[in-house]
Amino acid sequence: MFRLLRWRLGRTLLRAAGRRCGGCTARLLPERAGDAGPGAERLRTRGAPARGHRVLPLLAALAWFSRTAAAEEQPGEDATDEAEAEIIQLLKRAKLSIMKDEPEAAELILHDALRLAYESDNKKAITYTYDLMANLAFIRGQLENAEQLFKATMSYLLGGGMKQEDNAIVEISLKLANIYAAQNKQEFALAGYEFCISTLEGKIEREKELAEDIMSEERANTYLLLGMCLDSCARYLLFSKQLSQAQRMYEKALQICQEIQGERHPQTIVLMSDLATALDAQGHFDDAYIYMQRASDLAREINHPELHMVLSNLAAILIHRERYTQAKEIYQEALKQAELKRDEFSVQHIREELAELSRKSRLLT
Incomplete structure (x- = not known):
């Protein structure tokens, strides 16, 4: 059947992170003979010959909503402490380097920020810097490094009293699930998606009981994050050729996006x-x-x-x-x-x- 562009599952990682990185795809999932990863295999329409026009999902880098997972833990902009002020400036420089597609420079700056954060025992700065470092590794396709950094970020957030159902924790869990999907670790990937989806669905049900007619920004973000989780899971199921399950996930994600963001x-x-x-x-x-x-x-x-x-x-x-x-x-x-x-x-x-x-x-x- 007739095919579309051969996007790889790795591009989903960028989309889930709310980032776009031209040229990163090959580093995320290099295409080579014998590659067994889910992103390396083309979907084929049922009954289709091996060669032909196929349709694959769009992996446009369009974030459902843009925010960093640990945004709530960002050091205060009005900091008077000299060390914290220096950390903030380093983080701003790192973000600018990322935007300018200068990942090596950003990484060096973030290491300086992390060193200062530890020296000043600034836990919020440590958490936020780890999160930025994880996202940078994520974008660059350094999946094992990103996994460890996301886990470190999550550990700091949970250690600071953040609940497991908080959107920031779920968002990091989603990124970890996407990493496992790209690494073809099916059991971990599906378990991660299931955790994210079930956690958010339960949270939404409880919030409905508290405020049936109110759609706050936080609640809307919870719905959108659920949509993003359903979307990511659907794409993995599609690449894994679990087609009917993928269809159901896409239907739910589409309904959420239409209701919250419009057609x-x-x-x-x-x-x-x-x-x-x-x-x-x-x-x-x-x-x-x-x-x-x-x-x-x-x-x-x-x-x-x-x-x-x-x-x-x-x-x-x-x-x-x-x-x-x-x-x-x-x-x-x-x-x-x-x-x-x-x-x-x-x-x-x-x-x-x-x-x-x-x-x-x-x-x-």
């Missing part, structure tokens, strides 16, 4: 495309088309940053429904959008899909 939000559109992917992989081409068509309409309306990918997915589903002329038109539109975005990888991919579609059309005539 036109970029993340909602990504989830529509992802749900269509799960349906398409099961051979439910008509249902997949409904979701993908809606996603593409909305993506055009808001000029979605991944419009070309949504369109490419739509074209692949049209081919599965044997609508070759329409598929060619959509691929051509996707190609123009990819060229405008200067996404060379997507441009090459879409051109290959058009060439394959042309060969297929000649065989049918």
Whole structure:
């Protein structure tokens, strides 16, 4: 069947972290012969030959909500203590280096910040610095290092009295689950996703009893974090070819995103495309088309940053429904959008899909 861009599970790590790092994908899950990781294997639509057009989930780096897991533990901006003021300046410099894609410089600065935090026994600074170091390792694809740093961050948060159901703890647990998924540690990954989802669902139920009609910012963030957990779990299930389970997770995630962020939000559109992917992989081409068509309409309306990918997915589903002329038109539109975005990888991919579609059309005539 006709395929989409060969994204890897590693990109999900960036998305879950609320980050984007161009070029990091290969470091997260290098593609090489014999790679057994879940991100290295392409999904195939049921009954499809080994070569052809396939639809894979969009892994756009669109955060559900942007915040650092240990944000509540950040040192105060109005610090008068000289050591704490110096730590804050170092952390700001580290963040700037990360934004400028200078990870080596950021790492050195963070080590200086951590040393000062320990010397001054500033537990909030220690926790926050560990969290930044963990996210940096996460972004760079240093998964084992990121795992240890996230565990250290969690240990400090729990040791400081934070409850296990706190969103910050769940968010770190989600990142750990994504790391295990990328390392193909299925038992740990699924256990991590289950912990995150069940913890948040229980928390939401208890909050409903306390304030049925109130949707505070914190409560909205809890819903969105649940959606992100469902989304990450669904993607892992999809790569693991547990397709019906992935579909159910995507349906729940999409419902949450629509309710909290609205139908036109970029993340909602990504989830529509992802749900269509799960349906398409099961051979439910008509249902997949409904979701993908809606996603593409909305993506055009808001000029979605991944419009070309949504369109490419739509074209692949049209081919599965044997609508070759329409598929060619959509691929051509996707190609123009990819060229405008200067996404060379997507441009090459879409051109290959058009060439394959042309060969297929000649065989049918």
